Amino acid sequence: MEEKKISLSNDKFQNLESPFFTSRMDRIVAWSRRNSLWPMTYGTACCGIEIMSVLGPRYDLARFGAEVVRFSPRQSDLMIVAGTITEKMAPIISRVYEQMIEPKYVIAMGACASSGGFYRAYHVLQGVDKVIPVDVYVPGCPPTPEAVIDGVMAIQKMITENRPRPYKDQWKPGAYR
Amino acid sequence: MSSIKQLKQDLNQRFKKEFVFNQICHSHILELETGELTSVLQYLKKYQSFDFLMCVTGVHYPEREKEFEVCYELFSVKKISRLRIKVFVKEEEVIPTAQFIYPTADWFEREIYDMYGLKFKDHPNMKRILTHHQFKGYPLRKDYPADLQQHLSESLEFSMDNEPDGKAPDFKDKDLIPLNIGPSHPATHGTLRIMALMDGEKIYRANVEIGYLHRCFEKMAEVHPYNQVIPYTDRLNYCSSPMNNVGYCKTVEELLDVEIPPKAQAMRIILCELSRIIDHIVCIGAAAFDLGALTGFFQAFTYREKVYTLFEKLCGARLTVSMTRVGGMANEPPKNWFKDILQFCKEMKGGIKDIDTLLTYNKIWMQRNQKVGVIDTEQAISWGYTGPCLRSTGLNLDLRKVEPYYGYESLDFEIPVGTTGDAYDRYLVRLEEMRQSVKIIEQVCKNVPAGDYTIRDKDIVLPEKKEVYGNIEGLMNHFMLVIHGLRPPKGECYSATEAANGELGFYLVSDGGPKPYRLKVRPPCFPIYQSFPHCIQGFLTSDAITLLGSMNIIAGELDR
Numbered sequence: 001m002e003e004k005k006i007s008l009s010n011d012k013f014q015n016l017e018s019p020f021f022t023s024r025m026d027r028i029v030a031w032s033r034r035n036s037l038w039p040m041t042y043g044t045a046c047c048g049i050e051i052m053s054v055l056g057p058r059y060d061l062a063r064f065g066a067e068v069v070r071f072s073p074r075q076s077d078l079m080i081v082a083g084t085i086t087e088k089m090a091p092i093i094s095r096v097y098e099q100m101i102e103p104k105y106v107i108a109m110g111a112c113a114s115s116g117g118f119y120r121a122y123h124v125l126q127g128v129d130k131v132i133p134v135d136v137y138v139p140g141c142p143p144t145p146e147a148v149i150d151g152v153m154a155i156q157k158m159i160t161e162n163r164p165r166p167y168k169d170q171w172k173p174g175a176y177r
Numbered sequence: 178m179s180s181i182k183q184l185k186q187d188l189n190q191r192f193k194k195e196f197v198f199n200q201i202c203h204s205h206i207l208e209l210e211t212g213e214l215t216s217v218l219q220y221l222k223k224y225q226s227f228d229f230l231m232c233v234t235g236v237h238y239p240e241r242e243k244e245f246e247v248c249y250e251l252f253s254v255k256k257i258s259r260l261r262i263k264v265f266v267k268e269e270e271v272i273p274t275a276q277f278i279y280p281t282a283d284w285f286e287r288e289i290y291d292m293y294g295l296k297f298k299d300h301p302n303m304k305r306i307l308t309h310h311q312f313k314g315y316p317l318r319k320d321y322p323a324d325l326q327q328h329l330s331e332s333l334e335f336s337m338d339n340e341p342d343g344k345a346p347d348f349k350d351k352d353l354i355p356l357n358i359g360p361s362h363p364a365t366h367g368t369l370r371i372m373a374l375m376d377g378e379k380i381y382r383a384n385v386e387i388g389y390l391h392r393c394f395e396k397m398a399e400v401h402p403y404n405q406v407i408p409y410t411d412r413l414n415y416c417s418s419p420m421n422n423v424g425y426c427k428t429v430e431e432l433l434d435v436e437i438p439p440k441a442q443a444m445r446i447i448l449c450e451l452s453r454i455i456d457h458i459v460c461i462g463a464a465a466f467d468l469g470a471l472t473g474f475f476q477a478f479t480y481r482e483k484v485y486t487l488f489e490k491l492c493g494a495r496l497t498v499s500m501t502r503v504g505g506m507a508n509e510p511p512k513n514w515f516k517d518i519l520q521f522c523k524e525m526k527g528g529i530k531d532i533d534t535l536l537t538y539n540k541i542w543m544q545r546n547q548k549v550g551v552i553d554t555e556q557a558i559s560w561g562y563t564g565p566c567l568r569s570t571g572l573n574l575d576l577r578k579v580e581p582y583y584g585y586e587s588l589d590f591e592i593p594v595g596t597t598g599d600a601y602d603r604y605l606v607r608l609e610e611m612r613q614s615v616k617i618i619e620q621v622c623k624n625v626p627a628g629d630y631t632i633r634d635k636d637i638v639l640p641e642k643k644e645v646y647g648n649i650e651g652l653m654n655h656f657m658l659v660i661h662g663l664r665p666p667k668g669e670c671y672s673a674t675e676a677a678n679g680e681l682g683f684y685l686v687s688d689g690g691p692k693p694y695r696l697k698v699r700p701p702c703f704p705i706y707q708s709f710p711h712c713i714q715g716f717l718t719s720d721a722i723t724l725l726g727s728m729n730i731i732a733g734e735l736d737r
Contacts (some may be wrong), residue, residue, distance in 0.1 A: 087308075
């Protein structure tokens, strides 16, 4: 018992007699969700190459608890839209998004996914938020890996705080085109 | 020059007619009537050894009586010469298809139909290729607004419409299973969609659908000034961005008829070869990743990060560098940059050795790659293959050797060629090309020419910032160039460079204004990928992944 007291430096646990501690359920759930994000990289263009860097040896997103990259929407809860979404791709990305299981989050990585970027063109969707609700927008063309990691951490913060997401709750498919 | 004279004589003799040859900006142009197109193309291919059809382009001139122009860019390996053939048509006129002479014309003609609405007679599959199937109108016509979007409600159904007779095989009769791969499948690393009819585990027939990343590069180029097009070119082949910058700037410079200073040339060579290395790294690394060798990918990517660092030092961007300008480079390289590159070269040699030991004699890698997607030289030429994929079949064609630019002729390097033309040979060719690129970079870095990094023509290049803020003349020149724009003379030009995937050509038409009148890219992937359904027939699904990885299809330049 003496040893345990030393290892728990936090004041809250100082008088801990039993191996239990109390917390709110939603906080425990948020904590576990935050640290086990399974991202699905929807890489279409240049940002897809940069997301390789984010997951690659130097930047290594695994350090931040988003390690298991899944390419199946049914197994993932964070979609990173990396790259331009064209009009031809739009129905497909909304279908893939619908296949993801709640709770689900979306990062729009880069200028194209956020707003169409400098492609103000006849075949480019002007931002992926026209077809699916987006939680975090990461600027850049392409964003640096640091920015993407920051975006993932913003999502984690959102999850921890259980922040309300009215844009997602009130989302109507096809209403924002 | 004499060969063109000879060609003219031969043609006149053969067809008993006086043909019109023009010369604009170093290229020879032959103007034809639509009726004689097929016979002349056949003759040129058979008797004049014009065995490559590099590119088919459409141009729209609304003010002319015959509104449209279709250009065929021919190339002869034997004679190392190029010839452009032009036909002029009205909107409702039908052009005979060149697809039976040059199979590579198939997709190029579909693209012209998609963009301009011109129809090709006897083409088996005259359908939209880049834009979606609900698209109305023809976007590259001058009257189509660049930013008029049209929404798609439902993606295209599974279809097998690429059969020669236009009829899909009846899969219910033959017990075939339809299988759809993509367009968001991880193994396609990009936005490719493959539709296959499976006979058990074997692919009986396949069809591909592209255009999921059609970002309207060519239309965007028509509505932006010359220098603002450079960032768009970055995003064509985003695995090796600087090469596209160089290719585009070289085209504009040829049209302007200026030569860039030796230092800019050296920097461009270094950027090109660095990007060739990182492009091959992605190609080999990702192919290994798809076949399950995750280590290979991480190992290779470490070196890619090192090149990113070099790019960051040079200009601040990692991936999309936009370092070239028309007339030279954007700025002076930082101090010790060349030394850093030499240091990197040393490390890279070790890196290539690592990849070599990891993969080359790896039993799994050999079994998965050998004898997959075999193509012989003749077929490869008819499909319009260039770059490592062509060289793996044994043909030694590299534009750095045969049409040298920027002083490649004075450098000591070799062109690796394969023997069998399978996926394994493509890997070997790429690996050796990386070694040769390192060799080139070392040679250039060791004696970088002194002098300026750009030409100082006030009508082409912006003055330096200290001139702009420091004296009235600099300010005026800056103002004039920004307001008036860079204006190349009227004319047209096709210029090709050897990019990582093959010949990257830019066909540029200028009407004397501040924006390109027409800019067509000849992406190396485009002809290569159209042979995919043909190459994969009879192979396993797992081989489709191998083949796709070895072809190195980059959606950005495929769909533009």
